[in-house]
Amino acid sequence: MSYETLIFYSVVTSVITLDRVDLKKKVVDAPEILTVIDSIPNLTSFLNSLYMCQYGAFFKVCASCCLCYFFASKVFSLSDNDCCSMGVTALSQKLVLKLSLALH
Numbered sequence: 031m032s033y034e035t036l037i038f039y040s041v042v043t044s045v046i047t048l049d050r051v052d053l054k055k056k057v058v059d060a061p062e063i064l065t066v067i068d069s070i071p072n073l074t075s076f077l078n079s080l081y082m083c084q085y086g087a088f089f090k091v092c093a094s095c096c097l098c099y100f101f102a103s104k105v106f107s108l109s110d111n112d113c114c115s116m117g118v119t120a121l122s123q124k125l126v127l128k129l130s131l132a133l134h
Contacts, residue, residue, distance in 0.1 A: 037066050041077055053081060 044057045057063055058081050067074050072094045079088040 034066055034070050037063055038070050038073060041067070041073055045077070045080060050081070 041057060041063065044053060048056060058077060067077070072091050075087065075091045079085075079091055
């Protein structure tokens with residue numbers, strides 16, 4: 031596995047598993063990821079659009095990342111649920127944001 035592939039999987043799994051604060055600390059600002067993220071197609075847009083709450087852009091980029099994810103599944107044991115989990119993460123983040131705005 032190449033270092034770029036490792037970073038790709040690290041970012042994708044972090045989007046699924048980490049909350050927004052931890053995502054910023056451990057992924058968005060991580061120097062290990064920042065050194066190679068621009069060399070991986072669509073990964074910068076994927077990560078930043080979710081973190082910056084640009085959900086329309088996130089879902090567009092998510093589709094292309096899921097295609098890469100699907101082709102890589104020939105090597106790794108992955109499921110379609112992982113792509114669904116990314117969508118659920120984005121939608122739940124959006125709902126929490128709307129709820130917090132409604133309460134203020």
